[in-house]
Amino acid sequence: MDSTSKTNNLDQILAAEEELAPSSGFVASVMERVREEAAAPEPIPFPWKRVVPGVVLALGGVVWLGVEGARQGLARLPELDAASALRLVPLQMSGTLEDAGWVAAALGVSLLSWLLARRMIGRSGLL
Amino acid sequence: MQPAAEDGGPTAMRGADLSTTAHNASAARGHEADLADVERVLAGDVNAFGGIVRRWQGPLVNMAWRYCRDRGRAEEMAQEALVRAWRGMSQWRREGSFSTWLFALAANVFRSELKRFPTLDVRIEDVPEPARAAMQESDLATRQTIDVVRRAVLTLPQRYREPVVLFYFHEMDVGAAARTMGMPEGTVKARLARARALLKKRFPHLEDEKAAMELAEKEA
Numbered sequence: 001m002d003s004t005s006k007t008n009n010l011d012q013i014l015a016a017e018e019e020l021a022p023s024s025g026f027v028a029s030v031m032e033r034v035r036e037e038a039a040a041p042e043p044i045p046f047p048w049k050r051v052v053p054g055v056v057l058a059l060g061g062v063v064w065l066g067v068e069g070a071r072q073g074l075a076r077l078p079e080l081d082a083a084s085a086l087r088l089v090p091l092q093m094s095g096t097l098e099d100a101g102w103v104a105a106a107l108g109v110s111l112l113s114w115l116l117a118r119r120m121i122g123r124s125g126l127l
Numbered sequence: 128m129q130p131a132a133e134d135g136g137p138t139a140m141r142g143a144d145l146s147t148t149a150h151n152a153s154a155a156r157g158h159e160a161d162l163a164d165v166e167r168v169l170a171g172d173v174n175a176f177g178g179i180v181r182r183w184q185g186p187l188v189n190m191a192w193r194y195c196r197d198r199g200r201a202e203e204m205a206q207e208a209l210v211r212a213w214r215g216m217s218q219w220r221r222e223g224s225f226s227t228w229l230f231a232l233a234a235n236v237f238r239s240e241l242k243r244f245p246t247l248d249v250r251i252e253d254v255p256e257p258a259r260a261a262m263q264e265s266d267l268a269t270r271q272t273i274d275v276v277r278r279a280v281l282t283l284p285q286r287y288r289e290p291v292v293l294f295y296f297h298e299m300d301v302g303a304a305a306r307t308m309g310m311p312e313g314t315v316k317a318r319l320a321r322a323r324a325l326l327k328k329r330f331p332h333l334e335d336e337k338a339a340m341e342l343a344e345k346e347a
Contacts, residue, residue, distance in 0.1 A: 010326055010327065010330075011295075011299065014276070014280065015295050015299060017189075017277070017295065019185070019189060020188055020189050021185065021188075026180075026184050026188070026202060026205075026206070027177065027180050027184060029206060030180045030184075030206050030209045031176070031180065033206065033210050034173060034176055034213050035173055037213070
Protein backbone atom coordinates (compact mmCIF):
# COMPACT_ATOMS: atom_id res chain seq x y z
CA MET A 1 0.00 0.00 0.00
CA ASP A 2 1.58 3.32 -0.99
CA SER A 3 1.28 6.76 0.49
CA THR A 4 -1.73 7.61 -1.63
CA SER A 5 -3.73 4.62 -0.47
CA LYS A 6 -3.08 4.75 3.27
CA THR A 7 -6.47 4.77 4.88
CA ASN A 8 -7.30 7.70 7.09
CA ASN A 9 -10.42 9.55 8.05
CA LEU A 10 -10.81 11.27 4.70
CA ASP A 11 -10.45 7.92 2.96
CA GLN A 12 -13.08 6.39 5.20
CA ILE A 13 -15.55 9.16 4.49
CA LEU A 14 -14.92 9.42 0.77
CA ALA A 15 -14.63 5.70 0.09
CA ALA A 16 -17.75 4.73 2.06
CA GLU A 17 -20.07 6.18 -0.53
CA GLU A 18 -23.52 4.69 -0.79
CA GLU A 19 -24.42 3.31 -4.21
CA LEU A 20 -27.00 5.15 -6.25
CA ALA A 21 -29.41 3.00 -8.25
CA PRO A 22 -30.38 4.50 -11.63
CA SER A 23 -34.08 5.26 -12.04
CA SER A 24 -36.24 2.56 -13.60
CA GLY A 25 -36.70 4.41 -16.88
CA PHE A 26 -33.01 5.08 -17.43
CA VAL A 27 -32.31 2.23 -19.86
CA ALA A 28 -35.48 3.02 -21.84
CA SER A 29 -34.61 6.71 -22.18
CA VAL A 30 -31.05 5.96 -23.32
CA MET A 31 -32.29 3.42 -25.86
CA GLU A 32 -34.92 5.87 -27.10
CA ARG A 33 -32.22 8.44 -27.83
CA VAL A 34 -30.02 5.84 -29.48
CA ARG A 35 -32.88 4.61 -31.70
CA GLU A 36 -33.73 8.19 -32.68
CA GLU A 37 -30.13 8.77 -33.71
CA ALA A 38 -29.99 5.45 -35.55
CA ALA A 39 -33.17 6.32 -37.47
CA ALA A 40 -31.99 9.81 -38.44
CA PRO A 41 -30.71 10.08 -42.04
CA GLU A 42 -26.98 10.11 -42.55
CA PRO A 43 -25.58 13.64 -42.81
CA ILE A 44 -24.72 14.61 -46.41
CA PRO A 45 -20.97 14.32 -46.79
CA PHE A 46 -19.22 17.36 -48.21
CA PRO A 47 -18.40 16.62 -51.89
CA TRP A 48 -14.63 17.04 -51.58
CA LYS A 49 -13.93 14.98 -54.71
CA ARG A 50 -15.86 17.44 -56.83
CA VAL A 51 -14.83 20.58 -55.03
CA VAL A 52 -11.07 20.04 -54.84
CA PRO A 53 -10.40 20.24 -58.63
CA GLY A 54 -12.45 23.44 -58.83
CA VAL A 55 -10.65 24.99 -55.88
CA VAL A 56 -7.27 24.03 -57.31
CA LEU A 57 -8.26 25.47 -60.70
CA ALA A 58 -9.51 28.70 -59.14
CA LEU A 59 -6.38 29.08 -57.01
CA GLY A 60 -4.23 28.40 -60.05
CA GLY A 61 -6.13 31.08 -61.96
CA VAL A 62 -5.72 33.62 -59.18
CA VAL A 63 -2.00 32.90 -58.90
CA TRP A 64 -1.57 33.11 -62.68
CA LEU A 65 -3.45 36.43 -62.80
CA GLY A 66 -1.34 37.80 -59.96
CA VAL A 67 1.93 36.74 -61.57
CA GLU A 68 0.86 37.98 -65.00
CA GLY A 69 -0.36 41.31 -63.60
CA ALA A 70 2.84 41.84 -61.66
CA ARG A 71 4.97 40.90 -64.69
CA GLN A 72 3.16 43.31 -67.02
CA GLY A 73 3.13 46.03 -64.40
CA LEU A 74 6.86 45.72 -63.86
CA ALA A 75 7.48 45.71 -67.62
CA ARG A 76 5.57 48.97 -68.09
CA LEU A 77 6.87 50.67 -64.98
CA PRO A 78 9.90 52.40 -66.59
CA GLU A 79 7.71 53.89 -69.36
CA LEU A 80 5.21 55.45 -66.97
CA ASP A 81 5.33 58.43 -64.74
CA ALA A 82 2.43 59.36 -62.45
CA ALA A 83 0.65 61.55 -64.99
CA SER A 84 0.78 59.06 -67.85
CA ALA A 85 -0.43 56.31 -65.52
CA LEU A 86 -3.53 58.35 -64.82
CA ARG A 87 -4.06 58.90 -68.54
CA LEU A 88 -3.86 55.17 -69.18
CA VAL A 89 -6.90 54.45 -67.04
CA PRO A 90 -9.47 55.86 -69.47
CA LEU A 91 -7.59 54.22 -72.34
CA GLN A 92 -7.89 50.82 -70.68
CA MET A 93 -11.53 51.47 -69.87
CA SER A 94 -12.31 52.31 -73.50
CA GLY A 95 -11.79 48.63 -74.35
CA THR A 96 -10.50 46.85 -77.35
CA LEU A 97 -11.51 43.67 -79.08
CA GLU A 98 -8.97 41.78 -77.00
CA ASP A 99 -10.45 43.16 -73.76
CA ALA A 100 -13.94 42.21 -74.88
CA GLY A 101 -12.69 38.69 -75.45
CA TRP A 102 -11.39 38.54 -71.87
CA VAL A 103 -14.68 39.84 -70.52
CA ALA A 104 -16.57 37.21 -72.51
CA ALA A 105 -14.22 34.49 -71.22
CA ALA A 106 -14.75 35.63 -67.62
CA LEU A 107 -18.52 35.62 -68.12
CA GLY A 108 -18.28 32.16 -69.65
CA VAL A 109 -16.31 30.83 -66.66
CA SER A 110 -18.86 32.38 -64.28
CA LEU A 111 -21.73 30.78 -66.18
CA LEU A 112 -19.94 27.44 -66.18
CA SER A 113 -19.36 27.63 -62.42
CA TRP A 114 -23.01 28.49 -61.84
CA LEU A 115 -24.21 25.59 -63.99
CA LEU A 116 -21.79 23.19 -62.28
CA ALA A 117 -22.95 24.32 -58.85
CA ARG A 118 -26.60 23.84 -59.81
CA ARG A 119 -25.84 20.37 -61.14
CA MET A 120 -24.05 19.38 -57.93
CA ILE A 121 -26.86 20.66 -55.75
CA GLY A 122 -29.43 18.94 -57.97
CA ARG A 123 -27.64 15.57 -57.60
CA SER A 124 -27.48 15.92 -53.83
CA GLY A 125 -31.27 16.26 -53.76
CA LEU A 126 -31.38 19.77 -52.33
CA LEU A 127 -33.22 21.13 -55.39
CA MET B 128 -16.26 -0.40 -10.06
CA GLN B 129 -17.68 -3.46 -11.81
CA PRO B 130 -20.63 -3.57 -14.19
CA ALA B 131 -24.04 -4.88 -13.20
CA ALA B 132 -24.77 -8.52 -13.92
CA GLU B 133 -26.68 -9.34 -17.10
CA ASP B 134 -29.80 -10.19 -15.07
CA GLY B 135 -29.89 -6.60 -13.87
CA GLY B 136 -28.53 -7.26 -10.37
CA PRO B 137 -25.76 -4.78 -9.65
CA THR B 138 -22.60 -6.70 -8.78
CA ALA B 139 -20.98 -3.49 -7.56
CA MET B 140 -23.42 -3.37 -4.66
CA ARG B 141 -22.50 -6.84 -3.44
CA GLY B 142 -18.85 -6.72 -4.50
CA ALA B 143 -17.39 -6.61 -0.99
CA ASP B 144 -18.29 -10.20 -0.09
CA LEU B 145 -17.20 -11.82 -3.34
CA SER B 146 -14.05 -13.89 -3.44
CA THR B 147 -11.28 -12.71 -5.77
CA THR B 148 -11.77 -15.71 -8.07
CA ALA B 149 -15.48 -15.15 -8.41
CA HIS B 150 -14.85 -11.45 -8.91
CA ASN B 151 -12.35 -12.07 -11.71
CA ALA B 152 -14.64 -14.60 -13.36
CA SER B 153 -17.50 -12.10 -13.24
CA ALA B 154 -15.29 -9.39 -14.76
CA ALA B 155 -14.18 -11.76 -17.53
CA ARG B 156 -17.80 -12.67 -18.31
CA GLY B 157 -18.66 -8.95 -18.37
CA HIS B 158 -15.80 -8.29 -20.78
CA GLU B 159 -16.93 -11.08 -23.09
CA ALA B 160 -20.50 -9.82 -23.00
CA ASP B 161 -19.30 -6.28 -23.79
CA LEU B 162 -17.23 -7.56 -26.69
CA ALA B 163 -20.15 -9.55 -28.10
CA ASP B 164 -22.54 -6.61 -27.77
CA VAL B 165 -20.07 -4.20 -29.37
CA GLU B 166 -19.67 -6.57 -32.34
CA ARG B 167 -23.45 -6.74 -32.76
CA VAL B 168 -23.84 -2.95 -32.47
CA LEU B 169 -21.14 -2.42 -35.09
CA ALA B 170 -22.94 -4.91 -37.33
CA GLY B 171 -26.02 -2.69 -37.15
CA ASP B 172 -28.02 -4.22 -34.28
CA VAL B 173 -29.14 -1.18 -32.27
CA ASN B 174 -30.90 -3.30 -29.63
CA ALA B 175 -27.61 -4.96 -28.66
CA PHE B 176 -26.61 -1.65 -27.13
CA GLY B 177 -29.29 -2.30 -24.48
CA GLY B 178 -27.05 -4.95 -22.92
CA ILE B 179 -24.22 -2.45 -22.57
CA VAL B 180 -26.55 0.16 -21.07
CA ARG B 181 -27.95 -2.34 -18.54
CA ARG B 182 -24.48 -3.46 -17.49
CA TRP B 183 -22.93 -0.01 -17.18
CA GLN B 184 -25.80 2.26 -16.12
CA GLY B 185 -25.05 1.81 -12.41
CA PRO B 186 -21.32 2.57 -12.53
CA LEU B 187 -21.82 5.52 -14.88
CA VAL B 188 -24.63 7.12 -12.87
CA ASN B 189 -22.57 6.69 -9.69
CA MET B 190 -19.50 8.15 -11.35
CA ALA B 191 -21.51 11.14 -12.59
CA TRP B 192 -23.04 11.54 -9.11
CA ARG B 193 -19.58 11.88 -7.62
CA TYR B 194 -18.80 14.60 -10.14
CA CYS B 195 -21.90 16.73 -9.46
CA ARG B 196 -23.80 15.45 -6.35
CA ASP B 197 -27.08 16.02 -8.17
CA ARG B 198 -29.09 12.91 -8.92
CA GLY B 199 -31.08 14.27 -11.88
CA ARG B 200 -28.03 15.78 -13.47
CA ALA B 201 -26.00 12.64 -12.84
CA GLU B 202 -28.52 10.61 -14.87
CA GLU B 203 -28.49 13.19 -17.67
CA MET B 204 -24.70 13.16 -17.81
CA ALA B 205 -24.57 9.35 -17.72
CA GLN B 206 -27.12 9.22 -20.54
CA GLU B 207 -25.04 11.63 -22.62
CA ALA B 208 -21.94 9.51 -21.99
CA LEU B 209 -23.74 6.35 -23.15
CA VAL B 210 -25.08 8.04 -26.28
CA ARG B 211 -21.56 9.28 -27.10
CA ALA B 212 -20.27 5.75 -26.50
CA TRP B 213 -22.83 4.46 -29.00
CA ARG B 214 -21.78 7.06 -31.57
CA GLY B 215 -18.08 6.38 -31.11
CA MET B 216 -18.25 2.61 -30.63
CA SER B 217 -16.01 1.98 -33.63
CA GLN B 218 -13.25 4.03 -31.97
CA TRP B 219 -12.80 1.48 -29.17
CA ARG B 220 -9.51 -0.26 -29.93
CA ARG B 221 -9.58 -3.74 -28.45
CA GLU B 222 -6.17 -3.30 -26.80
CA GLY B 223 -7.72 -2.15 -23.52
CA SER B 224 -10.87 -3.24 -21.76
CA PHE B 225 -14.22 -1.80 -22.77
CA SER B 226 -14.71 -0.38 -19.27
CA THR B 227 -11.44 1.60 -19.43
CA TRP B 228 -12.51 3.14 -22.72
CA LEU B 229 -16.05 3.82 -21.47
CA PHE B 230 -14.92 5.44 -18.21
CA ALA B 231 -12.37 7.62 -20.03
CA LEU B 232 -15.06 8.74 -22.49
CA ALA B 233 -17.51 9.37 -19.62
CA ALA B 234 -14.91 11.39 -17.69
CA ASN B 235 -14.44 13.59 -20.78
CA VAL B 236 -18.18 14.08 -21.12
CA PHE B 237 -18.63 14.88 -17.40
CA ARG B 238 -15.67 17.26 -17.42
CA SER B 239 -16.97 19.25 -20.37
CA GLU B 240 -20.55 19.25 -19.02
CA LEU B 241 -19.37 20.64 -15.71
CA LYS B 242 -17.23 23.21 -17.48
CA ARG B 243 -20.34 24.45 -19.28
CA PHE B 244 -22.51 24.46 -16.15
CA PRO B 245 -20.45 24.27 -12.94
CA THR B 246 -22.08 22.61 -9.92
CA LEU B 247 -20.84 24.78 -7.08
CA ASP B 248 -19.34 28.22 -7.16
CA VAL B 249 -17.96 28.09 -3.62
CA ARG B 250 -14.36 28.29 -2.48
CA ILE B 251 -13.10 25.57 -0.15
CA GLU B 252 -12.40 28.23 2.49
CA ASP B 253 -16.12 29.05 2.53
CA VAL B 254 -17.23 25.50 3.34
CA PRO B 255 -18.14 25.45 7.04
CA GLU B 256 -16.02 23.32 9.34
CA PRO B 257 -18.27 20.62 10.81
CA ALA B 258 -18.43 20.11 14.56
CA ARG B 259 -16.06 17.49 15.99
CA ALA B 260 -17.49 14.01 15.66
CA ALA B 261 -16.92 13.27 19.35
CA MET B 262 -19.12 16.20 20.25
CA GLN B 263 -21.94 15.22 17.98
CA GLU B 264 -25.01 13.78 19.57
CA SER B 265 -27.03 12.43 16.72
CA ASP B 266 -26.63 10.34 13.60
CA LEU B 267 -28.05 13.25 11.64
CA ALA B 268 -25.11 15.43 12.68
CA THR B 269 -22.71 12.67 11.62
CA ARG B 270 -24.42 12.41 8.26
CA GLN B 271 -24.14 16.16 7.86
CA THR B 272 -20.41 16.05 8.63
CA ILE B 273 -19.88 13.36 6.03
CA ASP B 274 -21.98 15.26 3.50
CA VAL B 275 -20.02 18.46 4.09
CA VAL B 276 -16.70 16.68 3.55
CA ARG B 277 -17.97 15.01 0.36
CA ARG B 278 -19.30 18.28 -0.97
CA ALA B 279 -16.03 20.00 -0.08
CA VAL B 280 -14.39 17.78 -2.70
CA LEU B 281 -16.47 19.59 -5.32
CA THR B 282 -15.01 22.92 -4.21
CA LEU B 283 -11.44 21.79 -4.92
CA PRO B 284 -9.80 23.22 -8.05
CA GLN B 285 -10.68 21.04 -11.04
CA ARG B 286 -7.16 19.58 -11.42
CA TYR B 287 -7.33 18.19 -7.86
CA ARG B 288 -11.04 17.40 -7.75
CA GLU B 289 -11.10 14.87 -10.59
CA PRO B 290 -8.29 12.64 -9.26
CA VAL B 291 -10.07 12.51 -5.89
CA VAL B 292 -13.43 11.66 -7.47
CA LEU B 293 -11.97 8.94 -9.69
CA PHE B 294 -9.62 7.50 -7.04
CA TYR B 295 -12.51 6.76 -4.68
CA PHE B 296 -14.85 5.77 -7.53
CA HIS B 297 -12.29 3.14 -8.56
CA GLU B 298 -12.10 1.88 -4.97
CA MET B 299 -8.77 3.61 -4.27
CA ASP B 300 -7.01 2.22 -7.35
CA VAL B 301 -4.57 4.90 -8.56
CA GLY B 302 -3.86 3.00 -11.78
CA ALA B 303 -7.52 2.82 -12.76
CA ALA B 304 -8.01 6.52 -11.95
CA ALA B 305 -4.95 7.39 -14.05
CA ARG B 306 -6.21 5.33 -17.01
CA THR B 307 -9.62 7.00 -16.83
CA MET B 308 -7.99 10.43 -16.85
CA GLY B 309 -5.42 9.45 -19.47
CA MET B 310 -2.59 10.63 -17.19
CA PRO B 311 0.56 9.07 -15.73
CA GLU B 312 0.08 7.48 -12.30
CA GLY B 313 2.72 9.77 -10.81
CA THR B 314 0.76 12.88 -11.80
CA VAL B 315 -2.43 11.45 -10.30
CA LYS B 316 -0.62 10.56 -7.06
CA ALA B 317 0.85 14.06 -6.79
CA ARG B 318 -2.53 15.67 -7.37
CA LEU B 319 -4.17 13.34 -4.85
CA ALA B 320 -1.60 14.30 -2.23
CA ARG B 321 -2.20 17.99 -2.91
CA ALA B 322 -5.99 17.53 -2.77
CA ARG B 323 -5.69 15.69 0.53
CA ALA B 324 -3.51 18.46 1.90
CA LEU B 325 -6.12 21.05 0.91
CA LEU B 326 -8.95 19.05 2.48
CA LYS B 327 -6.99 18.37 5.69
CA LYS B 328 -6.10 22.03 5.98
CA ARG B 329 -9.79 22.84 5.78
CA PHE B 330 -10.92 20.02 8.07
CA PRO B 331 -8.05 19.55 10.54
CA HIS B 332 -10.03 17.49 13.04
CA LEU B 333 -10.39 14.71 10.46
CA GLU B 334 -6.80 13.78 11.27
CA ASP B 335 -7.99 12.69 14.70
CA GLU B 336 -7.96 8.89 14.63
CA LYS B 337 -10.57 8.55 17.35
CA ALA B 338 -12.96 10.79 15.48
CA ALA B 339 -12.28 8.78 12.35
CA MET B 340 -13.23 5.54 14.03
CA GLU B 341 -16.41 7.06 15.44
CA LEU B 342 -17.42 8.43 12.06
CA ALA B 343 -16.77 5.12 10.36
CA GLU B 344 -18.72 3.19 13.02
CA LYS B 345 -21.70 5.54 12.79
CA GLU B 346 -21.60 5.36 9.00
CA ALA B 347 -21.65 1.56 9.19
